[in-house]
Amino acid sequence: MASDPTGTRFSIRSGDITAEITEVGAALRALRVGGVDLVPGYPDDTATPAASGVVLVPWPNRIRDGRWDDRGEIRQLAITEPKFGNASHGLLRYAAYRAESQSADALTLRADVFPQTGYPYHLENRVTYRITAEGLHVSHAITNVGAGDAPVAVGTHPYFCISDVDTADLAVQLDAQTWFRLDDKNIPVAEERVDAAHDLSVPRRIGHEARDAAYAGLPRDDADRAQAHLLAPDGRRLTVWAGTGFDYLQVFVTDRFPGHEVAVAIEPMTAPADAFNSGRSLRRLASGADWTLEWGVTYRA
Numbered sequence: 001m002a003s004d005p006t007g008t009r010f011s012i013r014s015g016d017i018t019a020e021i022t023e024v025g026a027a028l029r030a031l032r033v034g035g036v037d038l039v040p041g042y043p044d045d046t047a048t049p050a051a052s053g054v055v056l057v058p059w060p061n062r063i064r065d066g067r068w069d070d071r072g073e074i075r076q077l078a079i080t081e082p083k084f085g086n087a088s089h090g091l092l093r094y095a096a097y098r099a100e101s102q103s104a105d106a107l108t109l110r111a112d113v114f115p116q117t118g119y120p121y122h123l124e125n126r127v128t129y130r131i132t133a134e135g136l137h138v139s140h141a142i143t144n145v146g147a148g149d150a151p152v153a154v155g156t157h158p159y160f161c162i163s164d165v166d167t168a169d170l171a172v173q174l175d176a177q178t179w180f181r182l183d184d185k186n187i188p189v190a191e192e193r194v195d196a197a198h199d200l201s202v203p204r205r206i207g208h209e210a211r212d213a214a215y216a217g218l219p220r221d222d223a224d225r226a227q228a229h230l231l232a233p234d235g236r237r238l239t240v241w242a243g244t245g246f247d248y249l250q251v252f253v254t255d256r257f258p259g260h261e262v263a264v265a266i267e268p269m270t271a272p273a274d275a276f277n278s279g280r281s282l283r284r285l286a287s288g289a290d291w292t293l294e295w296g297v298t299y300r301a
Contacts, residue, residue: 005047014105014131025054026097026109026127028158033299037163042258051157054093057125060155061273062086064187068276077118084185106130122146135298142291149284153271159263165232168262171203174228177217187274211253214272228266236301242268243294268295
């Protein structure tokens with residue numbers, strides 16, 4: 001029997017909610033409520049496609065040319081997106097996480113970022129998936145266990161669906177003040193007020209048009225959460241909420257997800273692409289300091 005390229009799959013459950021998380025990338029591979037799948041599946045013999053569900057540390061999205069200025073010292077990371085010549089999606093996309101603890105309804109996985117070419121810092125990185133009465137709750141805990149102030153940004157790359165509805169027929173809704181215009185390397189070159197082409201404050205059918213935009217200036221609720229929604233024609237709603245520190249949401253629509261004509265990712269991020277160069281929302285975590293972040297998913301029929 002062929003091995004699973006995503007490694008061991010861990011399952012957690014409570015009531016009618018079930019989630020599966022992979023060893024590789026600590027990726028959210030499945031989320032089900034009742035008989036409805038909320039994360040698109042892919043073949044067992046396929047490596048995680050299009051960064052599906054993976055945790056992005058110590059940066060989300062991209063670093064231009066893999067080069068960044070570390071307070072006057074130029075550092076060069078491995079180029080992991082050859083098409084555009086960038087360093088993409090952090091250093092743990094294909095790392096094997098180990099389970100630190102697991103119960104019926106919760107799982108904590110850990111994989112460290114060790115000092116390496118282009119990033120001479122050491123981070124303890126944990127992610128906890130928990131099923132609550134509200135839905136799926138995800139927390140990230142980053143600790144700088146090395147010397148020096150480590151630059152850190154965090155993201156995650158989950159895809160969502162409502163399995164008995166064609167994803168193209170879902171609508172996406174996200175209120176925001178600004179979006180980031182990209183160049184031909186998918187790196188931001190300007191932050192602009194949301195225009196008609198990028199306005200998602202009124203639900204917009206996903207359709208089959210590619211979309212890849214990061215949004216900022218997100219309104220927060222009383223719990224300091226930003227929200228994005230996927231809406232089914234019959235009124236069902238999947239909500240992705242992003243807690244304190246997750247000040248950016250990326251909406252990515254692609255036709256390059258195996259087995260699906262169209263797939264949509266809604267990605268909580270603490271910083272936009274190329275933050276290691278722009279400094280935008282980049283956090284310098286002092287030696288010994290911790291950073292905890294939370295996001296989650298709810299589903300209402």
